Amino acid sequence: MAGKPILHYFDGRGRMECVRWLLAAAGVEFEEKFLKTKEDLEKLRKDGVLMFQQVPMVEMDGMKLVQTKAILNYIAAKHNLYGKDIKERAIIDMYSEGLLDLNELVLYYPYLSPEEKDKSLAQIKEKARNRYFPAFEKVLKGHGQDYLVGNRLSKADVHLLELLYHMEELDSGILANFPLLKALKTRLSNLPTMKKFLQPGSQMKPLEDAKCVTMVKAIFS
Amino acid sequence: MAEKPVLHYFNARGRMECIRWLLSAVGVEFEEKFITSPEDLEKLKNDGSLLFQHVPMVEMDGMKLVQTRAILNYIAAKHNLCGKDLEERALIDMYAEGIADLCEMIMQLPLSPPDQRDAKIALTKDRTKNRYLPAFENVLKSHRQDYLVGNKLSRADIHLVELLYYIEELDSSLLATFPLLKALKIRISNLPNVKKFLQPGSQRKPPTDEKTIEAGRKIFKF
Numbered sequence: 456m457a458g459k460p461i462l463h464y465f466d467g468r469g470r471m472e473c474v475r476w477l478l479a480a481a482g483v484e485f486e487e488k489f490l491k492t493k494e495d496l497e498k499l500r501k502d503g504v505l506m507f508q509q510v511p512m513v514e515m516d517g518m519k520l521v522q523t524k525a526i527l528n529y530i531a532a533k534h535n536l537y538g539k540d541i542k543e544r545a546i547i548d549m550y551s552e553g554l555l556d557l558n559e560l561v562l563y564y565p566y567l568s569p570e571e572k573d574k575s576l577a578q579i580k581e582k583a584r585n586r587y588f589p590a591f592e593k594v595l596k597g598h599g600q601d602y603l604v605g606n607r608l609s610k611a612d613v614h615l616l617e618l619l620y621h622m623e624e625l626d627s628g629i630l631a632n633f634p635l636l637k638a639l640k641t642r643l644s645n646l647p648t649m650k651k652f653l654q655p656g657s658q659m660k661p662l663e664d665a666k667c668v669t670m671v672k673a674i675f676s
Numbered sequence: 677m678a679e680k681p682v683l684h685y686f687n688a689r690g691r692m693e694c695i696r697w698l699l700s701a702v703g704v705e706f707e708e709k710f711i712t713s714p715e716d717l718e719k720l721k722n723d724g725s726l727l728f729q730h731v732p733m734v735e736m737d738g739m740k741l742v743q744t745r746a747i748l749n750y751i752a753a754k755h756n757l758c759g760k761d762l763e764e765r766a767l768i769d770m771y772a773e774g775i776a777d778l779c780e781m782i783m784q785l786p787l788s789p790p791d792q793r794d795a796k797i798a799l800t801k802d803r804t805k806n807r808y809l810p811a812f813e814n815v816l817k818s819h820r821q822d823y824l825v826g827n828k829l830s831r832a833d834i835h836l837v838e839l840l841y842y843i844e845e846l847d848s849s850l851l852a853t854f855p856l857l858k859a860l861k862i863r864i865s866n867l868p869n870v871k872k873f874l875q876p877g878s879q880r881k882p883p884t885d886e887k888t889i890e891a892g893r894k895i896f897k898f
Contacts, residue, residue, distance in 0.1 A: 506811050507774045520766055522773035524745065529766040541753045545739060548746035553728045556743075590727050 460485040460515035463499060465674055467667045468660045469562060470523050471511045473555070473617060475659065477527055479652035480613045481534035487658065493674050524555075531610040543605045550591070550603055550611040554618055557587050561621050565663035566671070580626055588633050591615060595635040601642060608646070616643045624662055681706040681736035684720060686895055688888045689881045691744050692732045694779070694835060696880065698748055700873035701834045702755040708879065714895055748772075752831040764826045771812070771824055771832040775839050778808045782842050786884050801850060804843055809854050812836060816856035822863060829867070837864040845883055 460478065464471035466489040478485050490496050490510065500508050504519045512521045516533075520526045531537040531547075538544045560579050567575055591603070600606045603615065619640045622629050630637045643649055652659055663671070681699065685692040687710045699706050711717050711731065721729050725740050733742045737754075741747045752758050752768075759765045781800045788796045812824070821827045824836065840861045843850050851858055864870055873880055892898075 506770060507777070508807055516763065518763065518766060520770055522770045525766055525769035525773050528749075528769050529762060532762050532765065541750060542737065542739065544753065545741055545746055545750040548749050549727060549741055549743045552743035552746050556728075586729055 459483075460513055462487045463490065463504075463512040463514070464510050465490045465667075465671055466660070467663045467671060468621075469511075469663075469671070472562070472660055473558065473614060474511060474513060474523065474526050474530070476617045476652070477530050477536070477610055477613050479658070480608070480646070480648050481530060481536060482648045483530070483534065485658070490674055491670065493676060496674055527551075527610060536608060536610045536613070538605050538607075538609055543609075546604050547609045547611045550594070551614050553587060553590070554611065554614040557582055558614070558618055558621075561618065561625070564625065565668055576625060579622070580629065583622060583626075583629055584632075588629075588636060592633045592635050595639060601639075603639075608643075612639070612643055613649075616640060616649065621662075680704075681734050683708045684711065684725075684733040684735070685731050686711045686892060687881070688884055688892060690732075690783070690884075690892070693881055694776075694838060695732060695734065695744065695747055695751070697838045697873065698751050698757075698831060698834055700878070700880075701867070701869050702751065702757065703869045704751075704755075706879070711895055712891075714897065717895055745776075748831065757829065757831040757834070759826050759830055760828075764830075767825050768830045768832045771815070772835050774808060774811065775832070775835045778804060779835075779839055779842065782839075782846060783884075785846075786886075786889055797846075801847060804846075804850050809843075809850070809857060813854045813856050816860060822860075824860075829864075833860065833864055834870075837861050837870070 460483065462471055462474065462485055464487070466487075475485070490499075496510070499505050499510070499512070505512055506519075506521050509521060511523055511526065512519055513526050514520075515529075520529060528537075538547050557579070560575060560582070564572060564575055564579070594603055598606075602608055603611045615636075616639070619630065619636065630640070644653055651657065681704065683692060683695065683706055685708070687708075696706075711720070717731070720726050720731070720733070726733055727740070727742050730742055732744055732747065733740055734747050735741075736750075741750060749758075757768075759768050778800075781796075781803065785793065785796055785800060815824055819827075823829050824832045836857075837860065840851065840857060851861075865874060872878060
């Protein structure tokens with residue numbers, strides 16, 4: 456029997472959180488080895504297990520995969536979250552890439568100075584409300600289906616769900632004008648695997664607090 | 677007969693060049709509609725052709741695809757450049773992502789503020805020589821095959837060779853201690869489609885100069 460995937464990262468969201476969400480959505484149990492200090496990162500580098508000296512790294516199926524998108528694509532393909540053919544895959548990739556672009560701003564937010572935070576939050580809100588959310592609301596309106604692509608759960612839905620939760624933490628009213636996105640959020644949150652992951656005690660990580668930010672900055676200094 | 681893909685971007689490398697390389701490598705002829713003014717970009721936005729109001733956008737096979745990686749993934753999958761199974765694909769993706777990271781660093785250099793430029797160039801050269809080139813040299817060393825993955829041409833080889841040309845433009849001495857990468861560059865450059873693309877008169881774009889940056893700033897307002 457194959458071992459569980461092992462996630463190498465710090466105990467916080469960062470660039471690994473989308474991987475945790477996707478594994479959880481696919482119903483795949485995973486272990487985590489947390490980096491706590493700079494020395495922990497140096498050890499992984501010295502062991503030669505980080506192809507580009509960076510984390511995230513996920514040990515799975517005999518591979519030591521780095522690069523978040525490579526990891527996400529593999530999990531999605533393996534667990535049928537990537538559409539039924541290459542055209543559906545292209546649409547899923549297009550949606551996922553847009554979502555991950557916006558998520559890039561969101562994941563950096565805790566690490567910014569108070570001044571930078573204000574600027575970033577304004578940018579996040581503007582992009583979400585004027586660019587990304589309207590695009591996805593339109594997609595859902597266009598086909599009237601329960602999922603973004605092909606009437607079936609895909610990685611795009613999972614990335615969107617994660618983003619909606621994280622954005623609501625920063626701006627509770629952000630979904631006000633997007634009824635179909637709100638409905639999608641409720642529907643996806645009730646899928647058995649997502650429901651479980653959304654409960655306290657799961658491996659879902661909270662928004663990084665000051666203590667976590669200090670630790671992370673020290674690891675990557 | 678299927679129509680040629682149509683690439684929407686401005687007349688520069690930017691985020692479209694890797695797509696031009698990949699299409700050329702698989703022998704797919706393509707057309708380009710160049711954005712030359714802010715009005716051109718507005719028109720595309722108003723037409724509803726740009727899902728997230730961004731270019732690159734490629735019209736192909738009835739789709740208006742945006743997001744560089746989505747476009748590259750589609751072309752690669754359609755033309756069998758993604759390996760033979762999920763594991764090979766994962767390796768190819770991992771390599772492609774690392775290559776894209778370094779490409780991004782190099783691409784951003786002309787855009788960095790003058791007072792930061794020297795430091796950024798130094799960092800880019802350091803990463804090239806001490807992180808990325810060794811990683812790929814080691815891959816080739818580990819199996820001694822002609823291609824990065826599965827003994828067969830994949831998108832990773834094309835992306836890597838494109839990057840090697842940019843590294844050479846930045847500082848040709850950086851490649852000096854990487855014999856297997858140098859050999860890969862020659863081998864891939866000699867593939868008929870790539871050879872054709874590398875010749876003058878192809879759709880390959882020249883290095884980005886000040887004039888091009890200014891044009892980009894006007895169009896994209898940055």
